[in-house]
Amino acid sequence: xxxxxxxxxxxxxxxxxxxxxxxxxxxxxxxxxxxxxxxTGQAIRTLADHTDLVLAVALSRDGKQLASTGLDKTVxxxxxxxxxxxxxxxxxVLAPRLKLAGHGQHVYGLDFSPDGARLAxxxxxxxxxxxxxxxxxxxxxxxxxxxxxxxxxxxPSGEQLASCGADKTVRLWQAADAKQTKELKEGIxxxxxxxxxxxxxxxxxxxxxxKTWLVWNAAEDxxxxxxxxxxxxxxxxxYNPAGTRIATIGYTGSLHFWDAASGAGLHQExxxxxxxxxxxxxxxxxxxxxxxxxxxxxxxxxxxxxK
Numbered sequence: 001x002x003x004x005x006x007x008x009x010x011x012x013x014x015x016x017x018x019x020x021x022x023x024x025x026x027x028x029x030x031x032x033x034x035x036x037x038x039x040t041g042q043a044i045r046t047l048a049d050h051t052d053l054v055l056a057v058a059l060s061r062d063g064k065q066l067a068s069t070g071l072d073k074t075v076x077x078x079x080x081x082x083x084x085x086x087x088x089x090x091x092x093v094l095a096p097r098l099k100l101a102g103h104g105q106h107v108y109g110l111d112f113s114p115d116g117a118r119l120a121x122x123x124x125x126x127x128x129x130x131x132x133x134x135x136x137x138x139x140x141x142x143x144x145x146x147x148x149x150x151x152x153x154x155x156p157s158g159e160q161l162a163s164c165g166a167d168k169t170v171r172l173w174q175a176a177d178a179k180q181t182k183e184l185k186e187g188i189x190x191x192x193x194x195x196x197x198x199x200x201x202x203x204x205x206x207x208x209x210x211k212t213w214l215v216w217n218a219a220e221d222x223x224x225x226x227x228x229x230x231x232x233x234x235x236x237x238x239y240n241p242a243g244t245r246i247a248t249i250g251y252t253g254s255l256h257f258w259d260a261a262s263g264a265g266l267h268q269e270x271x272x273x274x275x276x277x278x279x280x281x282x283x284x285x286x287x288x289x290x291x292x293x294x295x296x297x298x299x300x301x302x303x304x305x306x307k
Contacts (some may be wrong), residue, residue: 002272005036007043011068012056012297015289023084024289025066026297027054031294033068035084036297044086049076049096056109062115063300065133066121069107075100075121077133098136102129108195112151114158118175122149128163130178140178142147144171144220152206156201164192164206170216181224187214187223194236198260207237213248213258227263229256245306247288249276254288257306267306271298 010029023044024036030190033047041255045303050057051070059066059080066080077098087094100121106118107121112133119131128142129148147166154161154175165169168191172182190206203224207213211233215225232250239246246258255270258264275294279300280289287307 003299008295012291021283058110060112071106120152122152124148142173142178164195166191199256207234213237
């Protein structure tokens with residue numbers, strides 16, 4: 001069920017698929033961002049502009065932009081159409097189109113708005129910053145979290161976003177002006193590492209230190225689900241593209257699949273890694289890319305029971 005992409009020299013921490021499924025992007029402790037051709041399994045390009053560990057990458061839905069960030073507190077934005085073409089031997093190094101500075105501490109989370117016009121970044125400085133992706137202007141900041149913010153996600157409509165962090169809350173914000181519209185804290189027992197909207201925007205998924213994952217109906221304050229099963233911290237919980245399944249990965253490398261409607265467990269196994277960091281579903285829902293305490297990107301074929 002597992003194959004590997006080899007090229008990083010230290011553990012991989014973050015992965016993302018392009019919307020068309022042709023490419024995979026990874027970033028890791030070697031300070032590198034790699035772009036992989038899924039058809040060949042080869043790295044097309046290595047971007048080496050970060051000066052410290054890379055903790056997050058994000059791709060715009062239209063395939064035009066790639067953003068990366070991490071311990072160096074800087075968000076870099078690249079022209080992904082150019083970056084996803086193998087360079088000629090004598091080609092100049094591809095420089096980032098934008099260098100976004102403003103976070104006071106390292107940055108954990110990134111997400112583009114559905115139309116690609118905005119970029120959100122979440123950091124250890126308790127801030128979620130909103131940027132215009134065309135010119136890099138920091139047009140608003142979401143202020144309210146009382147501790148590190150680990151994850152941020154735009155709603156499929158693009159009109160709002162959600163964030164979560166160590167303060168044991170999920171907060172909702174207006175994307176236009178960063179005004180907080182809701183604070184969710186009922187049922188949250190510990191800090192949260194991961195937040196994500198369902199593909200249709202009707203539900204919100206979060207998970208973290210309490211070893212549980214939670215789902216809220218979009219208009220409600222109390223979680224509709226609060227389910228256990230992991231024996232370790234959940235680093236990432238993610239819907240499949242159809243919104244019918246949820247995959248979760250725990251810190252010690254445990255991978256679980258769940259039915260999104262009922263919460264029933266469908267499949268679980270321990271991956272051959274010391275620690276698991278994040279996962280991403282391929283656009284067709286048939287594969288997971290997994291970042292773990294391994295210098296390789298793990299490619300996991302989703303079993304039939306979990307599709």
